[in-house]
Structure formats: C-alpha cells, structure tokens
Amino acid sequence: MKKIRSKITLVIVIIVVLPLIPISALVFNLINQSYRMGVNPQVRQALENGLYFSKDYYDKQRVNLSQDLEKYSFRVQIGPKDLKSLESEFFGMSDTTYWILQSLRLCDEEGNDFWRFSASFSDTLAIDQRIINEVKRSEQNQLIVSDRKNNIYTAVQRYTTRTGDDRYLILRARMKETVLERADQLLQVHQIYQSLDLTHRSLMKSYLYTFIVIVMVLIGLAVGSGIMISSRITSRISDIVRATAELGRGNLDYRLPSTSRKDELSELIAHFNRMAQQLKENQERLVYLEKMAAWQQMARKIAHEIKNPLTPIQLTIQQLVDKYDGSDADYNNLLQECAVIINEEIGSLRQLVTEFSEFGRLPELIREDDNLTDLIREVAKLYGGRITLDLPEKDLFCYFDRDRIRRVLINLLENAVQSDPDNHPIMLGTKVVDNAIWVYITDQGEGIAEDNLNRIFEPYYSNRKGGTGLGLAITRLIMEEHGGLIKVESAPRKGSTFQLIFPKTEEVGHG
C-alpha cells in the first residue's frame, strides 16, 4: 500500500511542481524587467539631469547671496554713514527670492564687531574665527561658508579701509526651505538609485530566494496534503485488503468499522460487511443442513432397525398368549399383563419410529406465494382464546410451504402452551423489518436457561419428559430450507420469544 501512497503523493507533487517551472522562469523575467523599468540608463540620465539643474540652481542662489553681500559692501564703503537707514533697508529687504537674511555685521580681523544687525539672538553670537582666517588666507576677497545641515550660509567680504585696515562684512542667511528640501529629495532618490544599481545582483537573488521559499512552502503543502489524502485513501483500502485476507482465512466474523463518510469506499466497506455477514449465515446454514442431513440419515436407519423386529415380537407375544391353555390362573394373569405391557411398549416404539422416519424423510418443500397472515389466523383458532394476535392491517404474503410452516407454528405454540401451566395468554404477531417478515411468538412460561439456548435446536435434545427432541430441530430445519432464520430470546421464569424471519421474496428465489 506504500507504493500506492507514494504514487499518489508523487502525482500531487508533480501536478504542483510542473506548472511552477515555467512560472518560475516567467516570475524571474518579470522581476528582472520590473527592476529594469526602474533602474535603467534613461532613469539614471534623468536623475543626473535633475541633479545637474538643481546644482545649477543652487549655484545661482549662492551667486545671488554673493551679489547681495557685494551690494551691502559697496554701501558700507562709499555710502552714507547713517547706519539706521542701512539697518531699516536690511530688515526691509531681508526676505529675498531665495534667501532669508539673518544678520549683517562689520568686524575686524579678530572678529570684534563694529556694528551688527541681527534678526535673532543666535545671530548675535560671535563669528567663528576660522572663517575670517580662511578669508585672510584666501587670495579672493569673498568666501561663502555653507552649513547645509543647519541651513546657515555665511558670506564674508573683505575690504581694506583708507587707513589700510582690513574689515570684514559678514552676511548670514538661510536658504528657502522648499528649495532645499526638493533638492535634497532629488539627491536622496539619486543615492537610492545608485544603491539599487550597485546591489542589483543581490536584489535579484533575494527575489529569487523569496520565490524559492514560496515554492518550497507550496511543495511542502502539496507533499503534506498528498500524504494526508493518500493515507486517507490507502488506509481504508488497506483495511479492506486486510479484511478480505481474514475472510479468505475463514474468519467470517471479521468486520470493517463503518464510517460516517459517504463515498465509494464507505459503500464498499458497507457492501463488504454485508457480504461477510451473508457468507457467515450461509456457512452456518450449510453446516446446520449438513448436520441435519446426517441426523436424518441416522434417524432413518434407527427407524428401520427398530421397526423391523417390532411385528415379529408382537406376533410372538400374541402366539405365546394364544397357545397357553390357562391351566395356571396366576400364570395366565401374569402372561396377560405382560402381553399388554409389551404391546403398549411396542406401540410407543412404533410412535417413535414413525417420528424418526418422519424426521428422516421430510418431504420436499412445495412453496408458493401465499397469505402468511391468513395461515397465522387459521392456526391461532386451534388454540381458542389462549392466543392474542398482533397482526398489521394489511395481510402479509410470502413464498412458503403452507403445510410445513403450519407445522412450525403449531410446534412453537405447543411448546409455549406446555411451558406455561398457568395459562397466560400467548402473543402471536407479525412485523416487517427491512422488507423481511418477522413472525414472533411470545409466552410467559418457564423460559430457557442461557446455557441451553444454543442447544435447543439440536435434534434429540429435550428438557421435557417424554419429548423426542425433534420438534425444534424440525422447526429450524424447515425455516433453514425456506432460507429463513429462527431466533430465540428467553429468560428463566420470564418466558420466551421465538422469532421466525422470512427473507425478502427476491432473495429466496422461486422454484
């Protein structure tokens, strides 16, 4: 059965795996194409162009800041010394297109302020000396130092006074946030693009591994469900194989557990159980009939052996009686008494022989479709008011030998009457169970001990004095010949119920 299980599992796995092969190729191509839709030279070019324009824009803003500083430098060097008007001009024009001007100050090379216009407290702090030193070292007069992280741009312009002293005009500004953010976003995307391009192989492998994991999970599920399905099928088939083998070995009591499932295998199990039951019943019937045939043969032989000497014995006795002259009155009386006893015993033996030969030569069944209910009513009349009938409204018909079944009924009713000296009513009724006709006879007599229940249908077994033990044996034989059954339920001092089961008409077969 393992082979079938493996085959079913293999088939399920193949069914799952086969489509996965082209799908895998397709998926990998799709992933690669999707990746290339985002990461390709055109996108790189577009991003680099965007960065180029951003950079250009950024440079222009710096130039703009530089020009602003130059403008203030010119005003400081040659303009009026009215700082108030310069201050109001500075704050009046601090919000430019690209910049928000924060402070303007003039200091010496040590960083000491001559004057300062500040928009916030942070801009009142001293200037980083390194910036002034950088300008001092530089050949150019102007320097812009950027702190992009904090968005602070410091532009420094150096000029020399008429007295030859160096002065430093310092302009601090913030770039407009929106411009800065957009440029940074573009740079960030460009960096991600570069990272993606760099890690192309790893990324593809990762997608492939992800797909493999999903495929493995699917295959695992397929194998799992394959094993489960095949086990469910094959375990039941294994059961049937085992049961058939048991049956083959002659174990007709072996049955398969029935399930609540409604499928072909459940039906097969039900049929198997029915077949096993029928085989068992047929075998029992066969054994019984063989046994009964042996008993019948023996009965015929005994009847023949006993019957033959009875007439010579009877004639001899009669001759002895007839020939005696009666001279001795006492002896004559004794002879007469003995002759009577011998004749009586010969009569009993003749009766026994008749029963034996009747049992030994039961006539062939003459069955026909007949009214069983009618027969039951007819037999019940023989027992007057002792019988209580329990019959359905509709008469029941079946295929039976009327005379023999009458004998069966009379046998059972006689037993019932004899077992109940208190004359309780006897129930005689019929019912239909699974299309089979059941006739039952229930008495309230002495009942039968459990140990004897198995033996009561054996020939020559009787608990009654004077009984031949053939009545129930003949009854069962007749029922078996009809293809039917006889069952008994009994409890000592509570009574017995005998059930005659006539099989369905189509199962008996006519003729």
Place this chain on the structure above:
Amino acid sequence: MQIIPYLSDDSLKVDVTLENILQDDILKTLLAGIPLDLKIQGSLLNEEQQMITQKVFSSKVSYDVWEEHFWIMDFHEKLLDYDNLDEVLKWINTIYALALSEQNLLSPRNAYTIHIKLQIFILGKQESQQLKWWIENSDQTEEDLASRERSTGFRLNLNQLVQMFFSREKAEDKYEISKISSSFTLSDLKFP
C-alpha cells in the same frame, strides 16, 4: 597592492600603494554623495605565519554634491579636503605610515611578514537603512495604505521577505583586497 615596511619613530610602519582601487561602481556611488568607509587591517606575522599583532585603521571619504567638495577623514584621524577627484585618487592610492608595532617589541633577526587587508564599505549603515526602507515600502501606494487601514487580517509583506534575504545576501556593497608582503627582518628595512 604593494606593501612597503620601514622603521620610523621607533615603530614598524608600513606604506601601502594601491592601483585603481576606486572602480567605476565605487566612484559613481561616491559621486552620488554616498560616503565610503575604508578599513585597513594590518597584521604582523612571524615565520610560522602566526599573528604577532594586528591593527585596524579606519577612514571615511565623502563628497558634498552641492559644494562639489571632497572630505576625507584619513587613517590617522586627520581631516582633509579636496576640490577634485584626482587628488582623492592620489590620496587613496598611497596610504602612508600605518604603525603596526613598536620596534623594541620585535627581534631584529627574526623574519616577519605583513598581511594587509583593505575593505571599502560602499553602502554605510544609513544608506543600507534607506535602501531597506525603500524596498520594504516600494509597494505602498496611497490606495494600498488606505485599504490596509480598513483591513484587520493577516497580510503577507513579500518585500519584508525579500528584505530578509537581501540583508544576508548583500555582497556588492563591500570591496575587499588583501596581500601578504614578502618576508623581511628589521635589519633589512631602510629608514625613510
């Protein structure tokens, strides 16, 4: 890679010269503003190739895209800045004076070799995190986010699965070369 050991300031030092170490991919990454982390692991080995001492030197190279300016924190923790790429390439091609051991700890007659391993980490932690975020969230459209708000059930995020493998698989973001010098004794070495 060329490894030149010498004695200086009572120490065994080494100069490492490299050729075209910054390949196209690495340069593109640097010029995109992604900083490079460099790590040199210098090991001094004895005749039996057993390690006597090991030193690790780190450096960082970054490029300010907007200011078009290179910043380098060199292997001696000194800040350098360059305006053009050639100067950076020149700097990286010759790495000077990596001190491996004090001279008095070494025997003049014993033979030694130096194992130099240079690693360039192209994507730093921040960039890796950014990439991870990008991969994990690459399927999140506005509609998707809205539908996820309505959903309370299980949702398989394939990108997280991809990310899991990606974190393990990533190899391109690291460049590595190594070399072992020829055997030398301290008495062989020249003073600079």
